[in-house]
Amino acid sequence: MRKFIDFVLTSVKLALTGSRKYYAWLASLLIVVLFGAFTYYYQLKYGLIITDIRDQVSWGSYIANFTFLVGVAAAAVMIVLPAYLYNYKEFKHITIFGELMAVSALVMVLTFVLVDLGRIDRVLHLMPVTGTPNWPQSMLTWDVIVLNGYLFLNILIPGYLLYKAYLREPPRKWIKIFILISIPWAISIHTVTAFLYGGLAARPFWNTAVMAPRFLASAFTAGPAFIIIILQIIRKYTCIGQPGCKLVVSDRALFTLAHIALISMLVNLFFLGSEIYTVGYAATSHIAPLKYLFFGLEHDGVLYNKLQPYMWVAITIEIIAALLLLFPKTRKNFKTLNIACIFAFVGIWIEKGMGLVIPGFIPTPIGEIWEYYPTLMEIMITLAVWALGLLVYTLLLKIAIGILAEDVVHPSAKGKEMPEHH
């Protein structure tokens, strides 16, 4: 117990000490979070009226970002799986960064759900004992279970491994069970999130079997794309990458991640194409949301097409990303690789964020066309949640790197070598 308290205190110290640049980065994130918190106070006081979400389009920016980020959280499995099931050595050193990405993404996911609620004071009604969860009927109840379970796993696993590394002791075997559980669990969080949409017969745009597979494919693109960038930043600004460092982020690991992103992106584009074909060729009235997305819908001489430019940008940069990842020459060149990663990440953020949520509501089930565009206050809150996630990720990374790479150890473990298992 004593040792664990030391671990917590050391972690806090590690997280809160750093270079001037580090403080500046933390401070700028904190400012965005505070601005958002202040804006959220208004939302709490006056209601969701401060957003542009209305009865016609009843979910907006919050739920769009929620959906996207569940994918990012799930994508940690793309590092954990090769490392543990296939014993892929290059990934052993970076699994922790994937798991911590999952934690930070989940912090954003849960915050986005909470800020979207009309009555956050009643959130305990979702829980057993204090509430009446509609289980197994409601997919949202399932989502509460799998998301919190995944959060638990991704705090437990890296937390325990870091603790053991701090003591320079090998981890016990039981943690492997949790690691193995976390693999299918990651798939489950994004499947359930897809089922939230896919199960609604009222919304033909979402009511398709390809929803869950498409969600997973796009998640396994965006997640690795994000972590490729993060790992390079870590390599640049910490001792990792310098000779003699305990932790190695190899080029090979990054290129393997790029390969995963490539295959997932191709599969994602294939699913998207299948969806567009099926709906487009049949050309029933269910084509309307898709038409809205790509061309806009006309009613009484007015063209409604606010999402159109975003969607074309998304598809274009997704295809460019796929091409850059496809050719070994551009995949193995960090400049083009990074462009590909940013394009893939942003493209999917648009396509399965707003590009998926908003058209589901347009037209309404009884034929009204009503356009949504986030308000400034809504954007502020959205940005703040992102800043919160990045803040959490930064602090966690700082701790992990301190213990694993910079030789911060418990006094009792001074001079001991890091055991093999780490």
Place this chain on the structure above:
Amino acid sequence: MVDKGRRDFLKKAGIAAAAIPFANLRIPVIDVTLEEFFQKHYKEMSEEEKKRVVERLERQHKEKYGVDVEIMTTPPKKGVVWGYALNIQKCIGCRRCVYACVRENNQSRANPKEPWRGEIQWIRVLEFEKFEIHPGGKAKDFRTKFGEVIAGINLEESEHYYNPPHVPEKEKFYMPIQCQQCERPPCVKVCPTKATWKEPDGIIVVDYNWCIGCRFCIAACPYWARRFNWSDPYIRKEEINPKMHYLGNRIRMRGVVEKCTFCIQRTRNGRYPACVEICPVGARKFGNLLDPESEVRRVIEKKRVFRLKEELGTQPKFFYFID
């Protein structure tokens, strides 16, 4: 099981409804008293607890709006399942039902000072062209002279905001849509907290004090029948209908979902829904589906009826018909 566990927990924690310390303490910003915070799900309340909650709600209505109201908890009658029939041949699109509904059910009104806050309406009347031909068609694949035709009920061709000087217009017909009180309601299925459910008399209700405002039900409804309180309701004192039901027209709070309840405060006490009463052409029929002599049953048996989006398997208890 869940219910029992919950009750035990509340007892153990010493916060059973009877003895909440500081019950009137108000949590700032969200503006909720501790007593409200710990209020149970409506279906879990004993008669005694219901009485106490209702008394508190009546008191709160008085404090907030300065009006003496009566909030009933009239239970469903045995042997009754409510059904509705609407004659779209007769409907003249006057929207009197829309406004009678708003008055009866204490919906939030348009606030002149804050024009972005519109009035909440549970009934939406759609206007359709009886017949529209674009000879030759706009698209190339219509080759015959007959061309592209719009006729019948095509929801995506409907006009929601029609506003001519007089209705009905000759070349138009109208179809009001409100909650279809489905026998298999998708909205109830998706609710994560069981805050909305189907009563034994077939009405889908919401416990406004249990809803968390996630709006999953709004996404799930194929008839766009649910509305959200995006802000605090705005309603003038003299416009308040003081005859209220807990599950019906009591004034809602911000952040919760509401919907048509077949005027539960009226129909459970022997009256017709407000929309039925106001309709100037008698297009709206209402009654007990289990009673073979009821008007609504006779309509179903004698007339040509159809239901909206039958293919979704929702089994509405709302029937459209023509003579």
